[in-house]
Amino acid sequence: MDRISIIIPVYNVQSYIEDCLHSVAAQTYQGNIECLLIDDCGNDESILLAQNFIQKTNLPNISFRIIHHKRNKGISGARNTGISESTGDWIYFLDSDDKIIPECIELMMGCVAKYQDTQLVIAGAYATNGKFQYMNYENRKSELPDYSDDTNWINYAFLRHEMLSMTAWNILLKKSFFLDNSLFFKEGITNEDEILHFQLANTVNRISILKRNTYIYVVRENSIVTSTDKIKSDRNWLILLDIMIDNICERNKKRQVASIFYFIKMRITYSSDPVLLRGLKNIMLKLIRHATIKQSAGLLIGYIAPLRKLNKYTDWSKTLIGDVIL
DSSP states (O other), X not given: OOOEEEEEEESSOTTTHHHHHHHHHXXXXXXXXXXXXXXXXXXXSHHHHHHHHHHHOOOSSXXXXXXXXXXOXXXXXXXXXXXXXXXXXXXXXXXXXXXXXXXXXXXXXXHHHHSTTOSEXXXXXXXXXXXXXXXXXXXXXXXXXXXXXXXXXXXXHHXXXXXXXXXXXTEEEEHHHHHHTTOOOOTTOSOTHHXXXXXXXXXXXXXXXXXXXXXXXXXXXXXXXXXXXXXXXXXXXXXXXXXXXXXXXXXXHHHHHHHHHHHHHHHHHHOOOHHHHHHHHHHXXXXXGGSOHHHHHHHHHHHHSOGGGHHHHHXXXXXXXXXXXX
């Protein structure tokens, strides 16, 4: 049976880490599982709690290993370390404040057994606050296939926002496919999962969809986001969008232009930061070289718009640029 590598970045999650590890230890999959915990230099007792858990846990087919960073690298760097250190045939990312159901890996590997040429398996998730229903695949059984090798549909599904859950976690990805396509995470940025899905849209040819909610997304309702953090996170999108533009594929460029513009429009709608808005106008200018004539007209409208009316102008742009369609 194939070996699975579960990669868990750990940073200041002392209230959650034990529940997370218990959910890994409870897996019903009969093959071998290695669980790699990446210590990303937090300042609480997360790693101490993890060490105590590992010392008390002795399972025949599940091994735990802690890998220590010398400095904080963020979740992208931690995931990259986990990939490099992993020895499994398949990679699965789990955030250290979340949990998985006991049958998670077994069910996902069941899809691999049924569709043996699949490159990745994606499953549904349940959010503890009851929101994010697009992640709930049990309620969407009729709209999603069990398997697809239709590259046009796969590209659409990864670019169509909220069609598939836009996360790195809860995806079982063949390690050789990950390495062959250089799908390592860009370090030093946030919202890096969006880049992964943009790259998967260009590279995946065969996908299995498990219409079960195998992941429990723990929503931390009381987490504090300062205005400085929000500005930094918003401006980070300028880097993300640049990377997306660099990864536009010729055969899918019309759809990808529409996808990138969706993100631009979202940032314009919810931010009044002039630095971000000016940056987004420049992103629109860069995007023109990949756009159709009609899309270019829409992007040019946004580029020449005054900042104070940018949201209104991009409403007009959207009618020309269009949506991600099948």
